[in-house]
Amino acid sequence: MDKVVNCFKKRPDAVARLICFPWxxxxxxxxxxxxxxxxxxxxxxxxxxxxxxxxAKEPFFENMQQIVDEVIxxxxxxxxxxxxxxxxxxxxxxxxxxxxxxxKKIHNMEPVHIFLSGASAPYSETRxxxxxxxxxxxxxxxxxxxxxxxxxxxxxxxxxVLKLFLPALKADLHVVENYRCNKASSPLFSCxxxxxxxxxxxxxxxxxxxxxxxxxxxxxxxxxxxFYLKDSGNEKIILDYITxxxxxxxxxxx
Numbered sequence: 374m375d376k377v378v379n380c381f382k383k384r385p386d387a388v389a390r391l392i393c394f395p396w397x398x399x400x401x402x403x404x405x406x407x408x409x410x411x412x413x414x415x416x417x418x419x420x421x422x423x424x425x426x427x428x429a430k431e432p433f434f435e436n437m438q439q440i441v442d443e444v445i446x447x448x449x450x451x452x453x454x455x456x457x458x459x460x461x462x463x464x465x466x467x468x469x470x471x472x473x474x475x476x477k478k479i480h481n482m483e484p485v486h487i488f489l490s491g492a493s494a495p496y497s498e499t500r501x502x503x504x505x506x507x508x509x510x511x512x513x514x515x516x517x518x519x520x521x522x523x524x525x526x527x528x529x530x531x532x533x534v535l536k537l538f539l540p541a542l543k544a545d546l547h548v549v550e551n552y553r554c555n556k557a558s559s560p561l562f563s564c565x566x567x568x569x570x571x572x573x574x575x576x577x578x579x580x581x582x583x584x585x586x587x588x589x590x591x592x593x594x595x596x597x598x599x600f601y602l603k604d605s606g607n608e609k610i611i612l613d614y615i616t617x618x619x620x621x622x623x624x625x626x627x
Contacts, residue, residue: 398542
């Protein structure tokens with residue numbers, strides 16, 4: 374399991390687990406450290422994808438099904454033990470949804486809460502019309518990357534680091550750009566769904582996510598652009614919100 378999941382703080386007595394999925398090109402560290410910050414009632418498991426961190430020598434996944442199959446094969450026994458929630462930002466929002474979709478359809482399991490950030494629903498018109506970026510030249514790709522903000526300037530200024538960073542980012546974008554999902558005729562889930570987003574990011578069709586659940590649906594907007602969640606003030610609000618909802622969701626689960 375350690376190959377696929379990063380857990381900074383194991384909490385056997387936690388009431389719930391939070392499974393976090395990286396943004397495009399991202400690793401597991403950003404979310405794994407949430408395990409040190411959140412209360413003892415929540416255990417955080419951060420997904421590690423191939424081609425980065427301790428899996429740097431493994432080839433990148435080429436499609437969403439590979440991610441879904443690996444994550445579920447590793448995490449299924451844990452997910453059966455206690456309530457769990459999913460969190461994903463941008464590319465991670467799509468992988469969160471794809472994993473939740475498969476868990477429901479194949480194993481008849483669903484999270485107690487799905488937290489989705491910085492992404493339109495995969496079947497929305499906004500998403501379908503989004504230009505493909507993974508085939509851009511490195512030069513044009515970097516221009517686009519700078520325009521959305523959130524990438525540290527020192528990384529963009531370091532050609533050697535960029536050589537390591539760009540392939541993972543492009544590989545993840547290739548996966549999400551080729552991920553197709555039709556809108557379900559009826560809601561897939563009954564759990565609450567919360568969408569987070571930055572007010573200064575390009576507009577996302579968050580409202581379209583409402584169609585995935587018959588449960589509560591909430592949208593929360595924050596100051597900032599695409600990586601608004603890296604701001605410490607925004608992060609604290611997000612983590613407090615997640616903690617509150619996971620601690621109360623235990624009662625619903627029981």
